[in-house]
Amino acid sequence: MVSLPFIIALLSMIGPFSIDTPFPAFSLMAREFGVASTEMQLVVTVYMAAFAVMSIFHGPLSDAIGRRPVIVGACAVYALASVGAALSPNLAVLLVFRAIQGLSAGGSTIIARTLVRDLYDGEQAQRLMSQVSVIFSIAPALAPIIGGLLLQVGDWHLVFWFMAALGLFLIAAVCVMLPETHPVERRTPLRIADLLFGLAQVFRTPDFHRSAWAMTFAFGGQFLYIGGAAIFIGELLGQGELDYWKFFVPMVGCLMLGGVISGRLGRRVSSTTIVTWGLSFSAVASVVGVVIAMLAGPHLPWAVIGPSLIALGVGAAYPNQNLLILDLFPRRRGSVMSAATFTTLMFNAISAVTITPLVGGSVVTFALAASILVLLGLSFWVWHLHATRDRRPVG
Template identity: 60%
Template sequence: MTSAPGTRPARGTLALVPFVLALLSMIGPFSIDTPFPAFSQMGDALDVSAGELQLVVTAYMLAFAAMSVFHGPLSDAVGRKPVIVWSLAAYAVASAACAFAPTLEWLLVGRVVQGLAAGGSTIVSRTIIRDLFDGAEAQRLMSQVAVIFGLAPAIAPVVGGLLVQVGPWETVFWFMAALAVVLLAGTLALLPESHPPERRVPLRVGEIVAGLAAVVVVPAFHRMAWAGTLVFGAQFLYIGGAAIFVVDLLGEGELDFWKLFLPMIGAMVVGSVLSGRLGRLVTSSQLVSAGYAASAAGALLGVVVALTPAGEVLPWAATGIALVAFGNGLAFPNIQLLMLDLVPTRRGAVMSASSFVTLVFNAVSAAVLAPYAGRSVLGFAVAAAVCVLLGWACWGWHQHISRTSVPA
């Protein structure tokens, strides 16, 4: 089920839209990964343990998840651009507050506000693509955005490592504040409003709830949302638990996170590029199926490598999760497009509901699964394999239902 794309801006501005949207989507990964190299300094300065510092990730993720339910419906009601603008402004203020934190509790409050604000750019930016573009063009541009989005987790810890070399841990949060200000200026200058007033819904609590209800009653949404969440969750296990995996288990230093993130994110970028190139040749469903098959192979490879001495050394320890990431790059842009077309009049609500499922799972993963799996390299590999195989099963179930019944 599809609908006509929104009114397009002038050609010159249109060419910049995917680039701006991709940069907006980087706020999420930068918020999670940039602080990792500063954890040691933060622990000493705030007098807290490594386990307590995992709350810096969890607080952000849970707040992001809670607010993600509302960002999409709000953009359906007031337009995409105002939600992004106000969210970036709030994010900049919250980042500055984190830089002034004298205690862990203060820092966690700042991280909560960061999380509440960050979804305005990361969630709504993806909706704009489907507003403006249709068919293979939307698939190609979503893949282009995924390429730049995929680079963020590889770049962020390197940036964080460089920042803590030239300044105290607070420098990381001043960087986040500055990034938000730059993106705010770019949004105001370059981003069009893709959701015109005649397509908006009333800004009422009942209408927001109705929008979300229209999404969650669709069985296909749950099958696809959990497929995407679980397979990406395997990759996020290594992202959210990077400090444990890289430093505690493998004995690497603050500047060595790239040894994990470069192969993992590089593979995801390759998958995203390939997805965009194949968009005119095969269907989105076929690309999702191929991607998840590759991820399953990568998950099993990760377990095998973890059982050998190579599993204790980077980058070999990252080979399995790199193949998982390649599969995600191939599948993730396409499964998002498929979900957005389930309820075309409520695309903001679709993206919010999908993001909520993913974020809650990843927050729990960072707080519970990563420390538990972090007892060994094999623990990480097995936990990732379980996530991938469960997600692949959800997609297989969806494909079976789609072939044997009227699409739901």
């Protein structure tokens, strides 16, 4: 059990890892396929939209047949899709396999967080979720670095061959090291009507929507930079394929620090309070980011201060928000996590192809858009606190 947080974190990492790893290769792929950089944003959008759609089903399916079968099956499909992406002759074919990657990646990413709540309660769950979040946070920084290094020894196809190998490794890790955490007596019937009923029950709950949209908008302010990294780092900051670490390392470092702070505070502060503090900090940080962008322009290290500080607050709030949302429906935790993931990913997929091109002209417009999103997230959370003030706190 000592290595369990690491295994769970590896499973949860595959989602963000698959978004960021191809970023350094975007310019090479665009030239080979004869497309513009804005069209390459579809590589992000198609993956995330497919991830979001399938996320609705991964959780309920694991509630019905167990966590391990869903994770292993999803990783196998992911590995095959990565092989197809590596062999793609044009952008259209690549997008098909990116969609299949997205459809399968949630089988590990979504269920990994459900494993935490299956195994632990109270302070233990909060601490483990924070540990997983810290390890999970490495993915956005590590992925583009690995992508850039792979390009030094091969072409862009090697990036997707690496993803295929990752899928096979995760299958082996699950089969050898991960126990089944959802026993037969706790499973729900494997009926489409029942699965849809569970999801409908979640989606018609106001508490869920206020909480889920609070984190969706707050994380959306950070993800705006992640999803638009090829534009922000490559075009606005003028950095090369090996320079993505200059943005991702400080931002992810702050995200990890937020997770560490959350774990330490969890011993004496409620999850609700930590979420409030984290989102408030991110809101202030987003405004600071706008001011810095206006004064310093597209220059390092100033350009990364705003998004990094936003990540610090989000890193503290996110694991606690997951626990609070999971506790809304203890018997349908898979459905709850699927619904929350669907909400966040679908929004980010749409923003990657709509908001990012609109704000991609300068670091100031990036910062303004991020600030608006984070402030919206804080507003939804304040609304949730107001609506539930006369009830016992969730979680």
